[in-house]
Amino acid sequence: MATTSSRAPAATLALHVEKHVHYITTLDTAKDTLSYHLSEHLRINGVYWGLTALHLLGHPEALPRDETISFVTSCLQPCGGFSSAPGHDAHLLSTVSAVQILATIDALDTIDTTLVAKWVAGLQQEDGVFAGDEWGETDTRFLYGALNCLSLLGKMELIDVEKAVEYVLRCWNTDGGFGMAPGAESHSGQIFTCVGALTIAGRLGEIDGEMLGDWLAERQLANGGLNGRPEKLEDVCYSWWVLSSLAMIGRLGWIDKEGLVGFILGCQDEKKGGISDRPNDEVDVFHTVFGLAGLSLLGYEGLQEVDPVYCMPRSVTKRVLGN
Amino acid sequence: MDNHGVSRSDYAQSRTEEQKEKDRKKLEQYLALVSETNSKRSENDFSISSLELTSKVLKMNPEYYTMWNYRRQILLKTHLLSFDPSALEDLDAVVEATAAHHGAVIKALKEEQEFTLPLLLVFPKCYWLWNHRLWTLEQASVILSSDYAARFWKKELELVGMMLTRDARNFHGWMYRRILIREVEKLEKGSRAKGELEYTLKVVMGVGGMKNYSAWHQRSVLIPRLLNEENRDGQQRMDALEDELELIQKAITTDPDDQSLWFYHRFLVLERGEGAIAPKMPRSARLGMMEQQIEELKELLESHPEQRYILKALVLYVPALQALRKEPPSPDDEDEDDEEEEVDEAEENKQILEWLETLQRVDPMRKGRYIDLAKRIREA
Numbered sequence: 001m002a003t004t005s006s007r008a009p010a011a012t013l014a015l016h017v018e019k020h021v022h023y024i025t026t027l028d029t030a031k032d033t034l035s036y037h038l039s040e041h042l043r044i045n046g047v048y049w050g051l052t053a054l055h056l057l058g059h060p061e062a063l064p065r066d067e068t069i070s071f072v073t074s075c076l077q078p079c080g081g082f083s084s085a086p087g088h089d090a091h092l093l094s095t096v097s098a099v100q101i102l103a104t105i106d107a108l109d110t111i112d113t114t115l116v117a118k119w120v121a122g123l124q125q126e127d128g129v130f131a132g133d134e135w136g137e138t139d140t141r142f143l144y145g146a147l148n149c150l151s152l153l154g155k156m157e158l159i160d161v162e163k164a165v166e167y168v169l170r171c172w173n174t175d176g177g178f179g180m181a182p183g184a185e186s187h188s189g190q191i192f193t194c195v196g197a198l199t200i201a202g203r204l205g206e207i208d209g210e211m212l213g214d215w216l217a218e219r220q221l222a223n224g225g226l227n228g229r230p231e232k233l234e235d236v237c238y239s240w241w242v243l244s245s246l247a248m249i250g251r252l253g254w255i256d257k258e259g260l261v262g263f264i265l266g267c268q269d270e271k272k273g274g275i276s277d278r279p280n281d282e283v284d285v286f287h288t289v290f291g292l293a294g295l296s297l298l299g300y301e302g303l304q305e306v307d308p309v310y311c312m313p314r315s316v317t318k319r320v321l322g323n
Numbered sequence: 324m325d326n327h328g329v330s331r332s333d334y335a336q337s338r339t340e341e342q343k344e345k346d347r348k349k350l351e352q353y354l355a356l357v358s359e360t361n362s363k364r365s366e367n368d369f370s371i372s373s374l375e376l377t378s379k380v381l382k383m384n385p386e387y388y389t390m391w392n393y394r395r396q397i398l399l400k401t402h403l404l405s406f407d408p409s410a411l412e413d414l415d416a417v418v419e420a421t422a423a424h425h426g427a428v429i430k431a432l433k434e435e436q437e438f439t440l441p442l443l444l445v446f447p448k449c450y451w452l453w454n455h456r457l458w459t460l461e462q463a464s465v466i467l468s469s470d471y472a473a474r475f476w477k478k479e480l481e482l483v484g485m486m487l488t489r490d491a492r493n494f495h496g497w498m499y500r501r502i503l504i505r506e507v508e509k510l511e512k513g514s515r516a517k518g519e520l521e522y523t524l525k526v527v528m529g530v531g532g533m534k535n536y537s538a539w540h541q542r543s544v545l546i547p548r549l550l551n552e553e554n555r556d557g558q559q560r561m562d563a564l565e566d567e568l569e570l571i572q573k574a575i576t577t578d579p580d581d582q583s584l585w586f587y588h589r590f591l592v593l594e595r596g597e598g599a600i601a602p603k604m605p606r607s608a609r610l611g612m613m614e615q616q617i618e619e620l621k622e623l624l625e626s627h628p629e630q631r632y633i634l635k636a637l638v639l640y641v642p643a644l645q646a647l648r649k650e651p652p653s654p655d656d657e658d659e660d661d662e663e664e665e666v667d668e669a670e671e672n673k674q675i676l677e678w679l680e681t682l683q684r685v686d687p688m689r690k691g692r693y694i695d696l697a698k699r700i701r702e703a
């Protein structure tokens with residue numbers, strides 16, 4: 001089933017920095033298209049993906065700072081949560097993106113961080129997990145998101161970290177991976193959120209990196225790309241979640257780095273810029289940032305260093321977190 | 324924003340003038356609809372006509388989570404409004420009104436499920452859709468008596484069964500199934516673990532089912548749970564483990580290239596914690612089980628000398644066996660008086676290192692992993 005397009009030799013492929021910068025900075029010019037409007041529920045996430053990609057590419061100024069701040073603050077709802085765009089409802093996923101954006105451009109002082117943090121903290125449930133909003137859907141994605149933005153806001157004391165950690169450990173499977181809820185199948189995206197949450201909480205020592213690392217390393221397929229679960233297709237976004245998890249548990253060396261570099265570079269659209277999920281698919285900003293983050297983590301020359309826990313520039317997390 | 328699996332050339336070809344014109348018309352219609360719905364919401368209009376507006380928007384864009392929120396707000400203020408008959412004097416009127424309310428709620432919830440079903444078939448990976456269906460079911464539990472609520476939840480099991488037939492690995496589907504079962508168990512006050520275990524067996528025995536990691540995972544969770552629920556003793560647990568080993572051995576012999584099988588095999592052979600099938604297996608029995616598994620793998624290796632999953636299993640199982648030999652005997656172990664064979668561990672380690680050499684050659688991508696393992700064997 002796997003698309004075994006032969007492995008692209010990494011050495012012959014180059015990273016098209018200028019093309020990617022152009023692609024990201026012109027995304028907003030498609031405002032008259034249907035797909036632009038159909039994806040409004042992801043607008044603020046899109047800004048985070050684009051902004052982070054530009055920072056990693058070494059072009060942090062390519063998005064005007066003032067405009068970014070005014071867009072983000074226009075999404076702040078009276079409850080303290082951010083919506084994906086003005087007129088939408090507050091959701092944890094948009095709130096995480098908002099905080100990440102403001103942290104990246106050093107503008108957290110433009111919002112009432114206590115108000116935001118209190119809203120996020122209020123989403124924690126009795127069993128330690130977090131809901132995405134007032135409607136109560138729970139998922140380890142939300143738990144990670146809450147820890148991500150509360151740590152950036154310096155307000156971890158507002159939540160019960162111990163309970164959150166206990167919940168994550170209940171999602172730990174016998175195969176070494178993590179699922180979206182206790183008993184759920186291991187999945188690379190959920191592994192990233194759970195390992196990320198444990199890292200932020202300083203409790204990574206509770207898990208066995210050996211089994212997990214083995215499961216993660218098995219995600220790499222013959223063409224260098226990584227999949228999200230056994231017997232699935234490779235994908236640039238899953239490559240990032242697997243790779244960052246391997247980095248967090250100190251086992252980056254367990255996969256073929258050169259093979260993955262070749263796979264990601266092979267997913268670029270060399271004409272218009274941007275990166276897709278697999279070679280020759282249509283690009284999007286989501287896969288563009290995760291492709292670049294992956295290359296950065298693999299030490300690809302010319303890219304800014306990425307923080308595997310936050311998927312933000314390392315220089316930013318150092319400044320904000322102080323370590 | 325999300326172009327998973329959209330081919331670049333198909334995408335370029337779809338950007339014809341004709342298609343762009345179609346999109347423009349659709350966009351106009353969409354924006355008008357969204358703006359009308361949002362202005363209703365800003366006027367705090369929670370009427371049935373606004374509910375219909377949200378239906379139109381969501382049919383065009385089921386990812387619009389705010390519209391689902393608005394829809395739920397309307398439902399809670401209309402069809403699902405709680406009913407208080409205490410103001411009614413006449414008992415017959417109370418009976419009549421209560422029955423009418425009950426019927427109306429059932430009808431509304433049913434209609435809600437009918438509205439989302441066709442969308443789910445087109446967008447099976449849309450989180451908000453699964454989420455909204457779940458919310459609807461939760462309302463059934465909140466408002467209706469438990470036997471009526473149970474009917475809604477059980478009916479949903481049919482749907483998820485159908486969704487999993489269409490895509491046997493949809494993890495939303497598997498997750499949803501777990502939630503449904505948990506609620507049905509609560510409403511019926513009884514376990515469904517046995518039926519679910521039979522379901523996973525049906526899935527793995529079906530066409531292409533052996534590759535289904537989701538189903539194997541589910542077995543690894545359900546079997547220990549079922550044994551606990553049925554208060555099974557040590558011998559019965561060992562029997563259950565043996566049955567599973569037999570099942571997986573057959574599958575592995577047929578298709579040793581299938582990764583899903585090997586993770587399950589490793590769970591059966593190595594897991595000893597709370598989540599194991601026979602966690603308190605006496606040491607001597609465990610030694611016997613592991614030795615037998617290792618022997619069978621060595622045999623399989625003879626016909627597939629470079630098969631990496633066989634080699635990988637061996638380089639993990641043999642060190643685990645060595646560690647087990649050094650453990651003190653279990654207190655309830657009957658066979659401990661038997662003379663244990665002298666084992667030449669140095670010889671075993673030499674063989675593990677040879678396997679690791681082969682692995683580095685046949686699976687160079689994960690070379691780093693094998694080098695780390697070899698280092699540990701040498702240092703031991």
Ligand SMILES: [Zn+2]
Nearest residue numbers: 235237238277
């Ligand atoms: Zn992807």
